[in-house]
Amino acid sequence: MKWDWKGREPMTRKIVVQIPANARAAFLEPDVEEKLGQLGELVLNPFDRPFTPDELATRLETASACISTWESSPITPAMLETAPKLELVVHMAGSVKNVIAPEAFDKGITVLSGGHAIAEAVAESIVALILAVGHRIQLVDAAMRGAVRWKSPEMEADELRGKTVGFVALGMVAQEVIRLLKPFHVNCIAYDPYMKPDKAAELGVTLMPLPDVLKRAQIVSLHLPQIPETDGMIGREELRLLPDGCLLINTSRGSVIHEQALIEELRTNRFTAALDVFEQEPLPLDSELRRLPNVLVRPHIAGVNPSSRLRIGRTLVGDMHRYFNGEGIQHGVSKARLALMT
Numbered sequence: 001m002k003w004d005w006k007g008r009e010p011m012t013r014k015i016v017v018q019i020p021a022n023a024r025a026a027f028l029e030p031d032v033e034e035k036l037g038q039l040g041e042l043v044l045n046p047f048d049r050p051f052t053p054d055e056l057a058t059r060l061e062t063a064s065a066c067i068s069t070w071e072s073s074p075i076t077p078a079m080l081e082t083a084p085k086l087e088l089v090v091h092m093a094g095s096v097k098n099v100i101a102p103e104a105f106d107k108g109i110t111v112l113s114g115g116h117a118i119a120e121a122v123a124e125s126i127v128a129l130i131l132a133v134g135h136r137i138q139l140v141d142a143a144m145r146g147a148v149r150w151k152s153p154e155m156e157a158d159e160l161r162g163k164t165v166g167f168v169a170l171g172m173v174a175q176e177v178i179r180l181l182k183p184f185h186v187n188c189i190a191y192d193p194y195m196k197p198d199k200a201a202e203l204g205v206t207l208m209p210l211p212d213v214l215k216r217a218q219i220v221s222l223h224l225p226q227i228p229e230t231d232g233m234i235g236r237e238e239l240r241l242l243p244d245g246c247l248l249i250n251t252s253r254g255s256v257i258h259e260q261a262l263i264e265e266l267r268t269n270r271f272t273a274a275l276d277v278f279e280q281e282p283l284p285l286d287s288e289l290r291r292l293p294n295v296l297v298r299p300h301i302a303g304v305n306p307s308s309r310l311r312i313g314r315t316l317v318g319d320m321h322r323y324f325n326g327e328g329i330q331h332g333v334s335k336a337r338l339a340l341m342t
Contacts, residue, residue, distance in 0.1 A: 013040030015065045018072040022048040027313035036317045069093045077101045092312045094118045095341040105335035113333045114312035118303040123176035125302035129274040134158045160184045166217025170195045174223040214241040225340045226253035236261035246271040251302045254278040263288050276302040
């Protein structure tokens with residue numbers, strides 16, 4: 001038996017955990033699962049697969065909270081109608097766009113997301129990509145494993161220190177990258193029509209139009225959401241603005257770059273691209289992006305790793321305690337923010 005945070009009467013709270021049985025430990029360490037259990041009765045997923053919609057709907061009928069993750073069944077408007085006690089949805093992943101119906105916000109349901117924990121992982125990946133490309137890690141390693149006997153001028157690093165780094169959009173990931181880059185004393189510029197100048201100044205970023213960012217930055221990092229306005233936003237015209245020797249990084253969504261235009265520009269060998277996302281995923285085996293020498297490709301893994309999954313679990317269970325104790329939550333998602341999620 002639990003007491004609600006207002007201390008008025010005893011209550012039994014049911015928390016549906018959608019995470020499959022064979023994946024639960026990847027998010028919930030034993031002490032974290034124990035802490036979660038302090039909030040109410042855990043209705044665990046006994047299967048090594050996500051709940052089906054019917055299985056989820058049945059369990060939500062008496063639930064106060066629901067925890068989901070990647071590939072979980074979404075909570076539909078019909079499910080909301082038969083879940084009168086549901087007040088909290090906790091998504092142990094990033095975007096909640098395809099997880100919860102917008103009507104949930106109209107019903108006063110609070111939604112939490114692990115986006116910040118993922119943003120930290122993506123930001124670290126971006127810095128790793130910048131350093132790997134700048135220090136020519138892959139190229140030098142390949143040369144040393146081949147016929148090259150020793151060092152040459154072509155192997156020398158292009159230092160990050162003092163570079164101009166351009167950001168296209170200044171969301172959570174971009175802001176975390178800016179924090180990580182501070183020791184390198186880089187000059188940060190950005191295009192973000194929604195960012196207020198005082199907030200940009202607080203971040204140490206100079207706002208300017210998109211063409212100016214693309215022309216001036218030696219490193220350009222894309223952080224755009226996948227919405228109609230950003231589809232193909234970085235096209236042939238924009239790519240031609242990039243200076244020779246530039247590094248273009250995309251860890252946001254593949255659709256924001258016109259991929260064929262990117263391939264054509266990369267064929268000129270004017271600049272380098274580090275890509276974690278693509279128009280079509282998985283990236284086709286015959287994609288030219290897999291073969292171009294001035295491209296570093298990764299299979300959409302910048303934000304997901306063992307540490308980030310556990311950080312998501314620990315962070316959101318802590319926020320659940322804050323919620324049920326009547327304290328301010330730290331990782332809530334608003335209906336307005338939902339519209340910009342992908």
